Amino acid sequence: MPDISIVSIIFTAALVLVCLFLILSPMFKWDTYFHFRPGSQDLSATKESLLTTLNELEFEYKMDKISHTDYKNLKKQYEVEIANILQEEEQLQTVSIDQELMDEVEKEIEEQMKSYRKQKGDVK
């Protein structure tokens, strides 16, 4: 059995304590569960990559790698896709605006209800 020095024991104990701290401390912390990426980013990401595609297409056309007809057709194809996404985004926006409006309206209604009840004197 090899000689085991005090220093060695102290270092080993310190190492064990540090390791224990690292694995035990998260058990006593509050934390939320995995945050998933919201799906709404997808649309803008797709739009961005389509714009990049269009950019690359134009560049490759300028570098003489694709023919004029191909370029025109492909450009049109991607432009249509971008337009579709823009339209979708617009619709989403309208939906959210509508939602905000509805919320405000609801709030107003609630406030009016409150004051109405106050007047009536039946607030608990």
Place this chain on the structure above:
Amino acid sequence: MYLFSNATIYLGLALAVFSLLIITLGISTKNQKMVNSGKGGMLALLICASMAMLSLFYLLGTSQFQYEYVTDYTSSELPLIYKLTALWAGNAGSLLLWTFFLTLYAVMIAFSRKMKGNPMIPYISAILMANAVFFFIILAFVAKPFVLLDTIPAEGKGLNPMLQNPGMIIHPVTLYLGYVGLAVPFAFAMAALILKNADDFWIKMTRRWTIVAWLFLSLGNIFGGQWAYVELGWGGYWAWDPVENASFMPWLTATAFLHSVMIQERKNMLKVWNISLIIVSYALTLFGTFLVRSGVLTSVHAFSNSNLGLYFLIFMAIAVIGGLYVLMSRYNLLKRSAGEFQSLVSKESSFLVNNLLLVGAAFAVFWGTIFPLVSEAVRGTKVTVGLPFFNKVEAPILLSMMFVMAVCPMLAWQKSTVKNLRKNFLIPAILAVIAMALMIALGMHKAWAVIGYGIISLLLVTHFLEFYRGVKARRKMTKERPLVALYRLMIRNRRRYGGYLVHLGIAFIAMGIIGSQNYDVETMKTVPLGGSIELGDYRLNYERLDQKKEGINDIVYADVTVFKNGEKLGTYQPEKVFYGNWDQPSSEVAIISSVKEDLYIVLSAWEDDGKATFVVKINPMMNWLWIGSFMIVIGALFAIWNGKYGNVTPRYTGVRKEVA
């Protein structure tokens, strides 16, 4: 120290097992605390691995010969740098280094800011921890780095003199960084599949990791070749040794992977192929380790005396079967919504051809490497597959690959037309043909060399034109000055132009390989003192033979004055070193290097009357190998350098179907 150093290993094993279990449990019970505890365990594991490394460095540096590893690989007169780098001279130490890199990478990913809150992290961590468990089992029970000897020897056995070379300080480190690096995209791919994510998120996240791993693998191979060239004294740099092949195979498949992922990113294609490639690349790193450590094949590499290889073989089998199982269980998901090829003439189809060639090349190397084993199993005799087989099979494949590399920049994604290709191809092709005609006129008559240099000329011209046309197109839109346009063009497309720089590097390396393989000349002559040797334009005058002592080593050296076309280049000293603690002497060659060629002088033998035998070689274009390697590093670093551009990849969709 004994207690502490061993504690780092056994505690490490316990932590790796704990982290793997608690993360898996955390995933199945959806308990974030458990996952976090596992992540804490990973951090603790890195601390243990670092402490183990520091302990071994300390023991080696202070020559603690009571430890078996220190006695086996060092001696007290060894320079400090080699005492320390002896850490990766043996099995136990080099696997410890591997484990350290693995834990480091695992922590970098688990705590990465980019991946914060991503549900893939626990899965990736668990996969990497499964790897860590394997390595810690090996360190704890098979290749133990901290074993005490019964009696303390007065002196160590010393480090193999071949390993006492700057190339050897860095070669294993870079190679391991490459090997371990491939575990990262593998873990990401598996995690994505388990989570049923069929998109290319995992590819985007591991883009840099893969390039870095590839760069380190390239460097590992290059440094190995450079070491062989200056240290082994046979004038070559690559011998298709099983162990060289072991690191070349994952390089080939990782290169294929780097290209094919671009097709997935842009066209949503080749998903199954990409995952298969990363499984194969990762498995090949383990297979390589099996070859190096098992001793089943004879090789210049030093590890072949243990049963470690078997463990790696088993682990590789588990990884491959597990990987394929996950892949097959998600096969339908991957097949769904995949894009398709629209045109035979397009960048993606050229990438596909290049992929097939690379995988074909890897398979040929694989077959040549394991053939001795197969023949032994089938016919009972071990056949050696030598240089001629590999050169004959690999040369045409790699030349075809260079051709595809030359044509590829002229093609657009999705759809190029033959007419455009012809238009862009004409000038480079004419220039390449002129270059080949010139070569023949100047007296080059070896067909392979002329074809090879012809293809390289084509590649250089197409790449130059790609930069030129890019700048021109940019200037048309932005009216910038040429240099500004070139700079902006490059930094806005880092991956593409970094890739082109790497291509140029490969072309330079190919120039070096073709030159040195086809036009090397060699002579071996015994001359008396004052005699001379003539080779090509060179004359070597043998002036003196003497002996000196350096530490415990005896060195015999000759003074040779070299003239080129009558002009004196200087006096050089090829040496033979006899080691105080090593049986085999080694040759220290004298190399006179220029862009055109290397003159390589080896002092081979001598007699009492002063006569000496020299081996003299002229290796044409050797420096291009190193220049090319440098370009590869520059290109790869350029591609991964953090920039605000290039984070969004273009996404090409399929043909619009008017009717269905």
